Amino acid sequence: RIPIPTLTRFANLYRVLQEAEAEGVEHLNSAQLEALTSISASQIRKDLSMLGEMGRPGVGYKVNLLKKRIGSILRVDRGHPYALVGAGQLGRAIANYPGFEDYGFKLKAIFDSDREKVGQIVQGIPIESNEHMPASLLQKSIRIAVLTVPRNAAQDATDQLVAGGVRWILNFAPTHLKVPDNCIVRDVFLTPEFAILGHFTE
Amino acid sequence: RIPIPTLTRFANLYRVLQEAEAEGVEHLNSAQLEALTSISASQIRKDLSMLGEMGRPGVGYKVNLLKKRIGSILRVDRGHPYALVGAGQLGRAIANYPGFEDYGFKLKAIFDSDREKVGQIVQGIPIESNEHMPASLLQKSIRIAVLTVPRNAAQDATDQLVAGGVRWILNFAPTHLKVPDNCIVRDVFLTPEFAILGHFTE
């Protein structure tokens, strides 16, 4: 198992390698990678040597090979079908964002509790009522969900997701979710990012 | 200076204390705080003792006092006027989200390069053209910006922000921004969160 902080660094390296490959760059050394990611060059060398990738002195790492190598760790080649729960402001921004497909994520179902939203089409996918969520998730074999419902609806929606076979949840609602041990929740809280900035503004 | 990881924990504690105060809870001990934030109880005790907050044995910490104490560190009582650059999917979700005001953040200006968006009103604020950005920022004395423009427009928009006197940038565009030393950029990358989940889905 690769620790989560290392995976986060790999995900950022992958983004930079993708960009470099698109621009026709063939090699990048750890100092250049540091300038592009703000991960220290020594940390990058350490992480990559863990993969057996040493780079050539004076030349650096081969961009397309390194990208493939990290991509396979992140399993970008696999399709990761996911469900979106809560088709509000943030949910729609995520549904309409093409960037997640670069990592293999493909939106397959959208759920909302608002009668008026049910039946609307987003990215070619009809919004379903949250009442049928467990059955629909099981039928589509969806194991990953992105949760963008209000805080007070989050635990209830999570219980439905778990009942529907979901095992990985990306949670944007500012609350701590209780899930069974075989379930991984990743909290993505945006508000603390603002709060930190507030501290610095003398 | 309080280190950023500690500030992040304080921001999460603040959210939980706000919720507890709204529900009429008077005391919380470190074990209860751990269950609500997934920060370890020992880390919470360590962080709070740094503030001189020890809690009473068998009773815990007084919720409203602790909230005030952490709120003053995060300077939530100060108004933090900010500008939003890029009124697209994510930008509008952020502009329309009431949660940031709890930390003192108040949207004061919105900029976009799309002629069709200029003049539209979001949260009572007219979208201005990015062409007048530096002058408008200086006139409104705005020092904080949230950047939600596409990756390839991000560095250029950042240079305009710095020219307009902005010193703190919350960056959502997946790229590393170059800024002068007196400027703080906080990257909020959402894509790596998906990538990490991808690794776990066996």
Ligand SMILES: NC(=O)c1ccc[n+]([C@@H]2O[C@H](COP(=O)([O-])OP(=O)(O)OC[C@H]3O[C@@H](n4cnc5c(N)ncnc54)[C@H](O)[C@@H]3O)[C@@H](O)[C@H]2O)c1
């Ligand atoms: N918008 C932001 O920038 C932002 C920032 C930080 C945190 N968040 C968090 O992200 C979440 C979504 O925020 P938003 O701004 O998109 O809110 P929103 O109100 O625009 O959208 C929430 C959606 O969830 C739906 N919903 C409510 N209960 C549901 C349930 N049980 N099952 C399915 N759908 C349900 C609503 O009908 C609505 O469409 C919230 O928890 C919010 O605190 C948002």
Ligand SMILES: NC(=O)c1ccc[n+]([C@@H]2O[C@H](COP(=O)([O-])OP(=O)(O)OC[C@H]3O[C@@H](n4cnc5c(N)ncnc54)[C@H](O)[C@@H]3O)[C@@H](O)[C@H]2O)c1
């Ligand atoms: N939507 C998401 O869920 C999501 C997820 C991860 C990352 N991001 C990143 O967040 C940023 C915004 O994403 P989005 O989905 O809102 O994109 P979007 O295309 O919907 O919005 C971008 C907005 O920026 C404006 N713009 C372009 N150049 C500008 C400039 N120089 N000055 C001012 N405005 C300018 C455009 O007119 C548009 O309104 C992107 O960098 C994207 O990679 C978004």
